[in-house]
Each structure stands twice: as structure tokens, then as C-alpha cells.
Amino acid sequence: MGASKNAERVILGIDPGTTIMGYGVIKTCGKDNVELVVLGVIDLKKYGDHYLKLKTIYERVQHLVDEYLPDDVAIEAPFFGKNVQSMLKLGRAQGVAMAAALSRSVPIFEYAPRKIKLAITGQGNASKEQVAMMLQSILKTKSFDTSTPDATDGLAAAVCHFYQNRISAKGKNATSWSDYVRNNPERIK
Numbered sequence: 001m002g003a004s005k006n007a008e009r010v011i012l013g014i015d016p017g018t019t020i021m022g023y024g025v026i027k028t029c030g031k032d033n034v035e036l037v038v039l040g041v042i043d044l045k046k047y048g049d050h051y052l053k054l055k056t057i058y059e060r061v062q063h064l065v066d067e068y069l070p071d072d073v074a075i076e077a078p079f080f081g082k083n084v085q086s087m088l089k090l091g092r093a094q095g096v097a098m099a100a101a102l103s104r105s106v107p108i109f110e111y112a113p114r115k116i117k118l119a120i121t122g123q124g125n126a127s128k129e130q131v132a133m134m135l136q137s138i139l140k141t142k143s144f145d146t147s148t149p150d151a152t153d154g155l156a157a158a159v160c161h162f163y164q165n166r167i168s169a170k171g172k173n174a175t176s177w178s179d180y181v182r183n184n185p186e187r188i189k
Helices: 050-068 084-102 113-120 128-138 149-169 176-182
Strands: 007-016 020-029 033-044 072-076 108-111
Touching: 007 050, 020 050, 020 113, 033 050, 033 149, 033 176, 050 084, 072 084, 072 149, 084 108, 108 113, 108 149, 113 128, 113 149, 128 149
Parallel strands: 007 072, 072 108
Antiparallel strands: 007 020, 020 033
16 A cells, blocks of 8 residues: 555455355545445355355456455455364465455455454454444444454455554554554544
8 A cells, every 4th residue: 555645545355265255345545534335245155066166256356356446455364273174275265365356466465363353443352243343433334234244354354454554654663553542542432
């Protein structure tokens, strides 16, 4: 996000999955204005074949990129669990989503789930419900369904990316959430 201070930016956030993939698109202008464009899910439950799911993810992410023309894609990094097969499938889904965006020359930024939660709520171990409620507050909207945690997780990745770039663009050595709060009291209400 090296554009001018007041340039409009579009960020696509993705929460990868092989059953449901969540996404959210935000539009930003300057350092303070962020608004929700769309959020939703790509429901992959009807596809029995894993490779067909991957093909669908690729095509749908390309469609999202073509429709919303994001400047950046922020994607949630897989967390490391005990089930190796699940991790492998999730990693494939993430890789296919990344490849779809890269095929359209859109830069990819990856964030750990804990970092996303920390950026949105101030707590790295926040619940999905807490993240959804904070997103409603941040975006000043009650118009999205918080019962779809995959969609709000995708949206959270986009907002996290906006905050990360906003912090680094300020040049105030903001390296932690407490630095962000200290430098941005108007955002914490």
C-alpha cells in the first residue's frame, strides 16, 4: 500500500477452507476511512472430489479479483493442527486461492490467525464472535450476518491488512497493539 495518502484502495480478505471459504472486500481511502464492500462464502460442501473443490476455489477467487479489482489480497495462514491430512488440504486451498490472485498480478499478504484477531480485537485469543462484533463496530454497520464466521474471518484478514499497512505507513515505530492504540485513540471507542 505504497500509494498516496488519500488514494482509494481495495483489499480482498480470504479465510481459506475446503468446505467453506470465507471472503470479505473492503474499500479504504486515506488512513481512517474503511468501508465494507461485500462479504460472503464459497460453499464447497456439494463437491465430493477434493480436486474439483480446488478448481472451484481457483475459479471463484479469480472471479472475485476480476469483479472487485483488489489492490491487495490478505489471506489467513493455516494454523498448525494435529491432523496432517486436514493441514495438507487446507494448505492446498490456500495455495490455490493465492495462485488465482497471483494469476491476476495481485500481491498476496499472509497473516496468522492470532495476528488477525489481535489486530481486530486487541486479543490474539479472541473468539470468532468477538471478532465479528468488533468488525461491525469498526465498519459502523450491522448489515452483515455474523453467524457466518468464515465470511467474517475473511473480512477480518482484509481489515488486519489495512491496519498493518496503516501502522507502517505512519512511521511511528508502531510494532505492537499497544503502540497502535497509543497512536490511534480515535479508532478505539
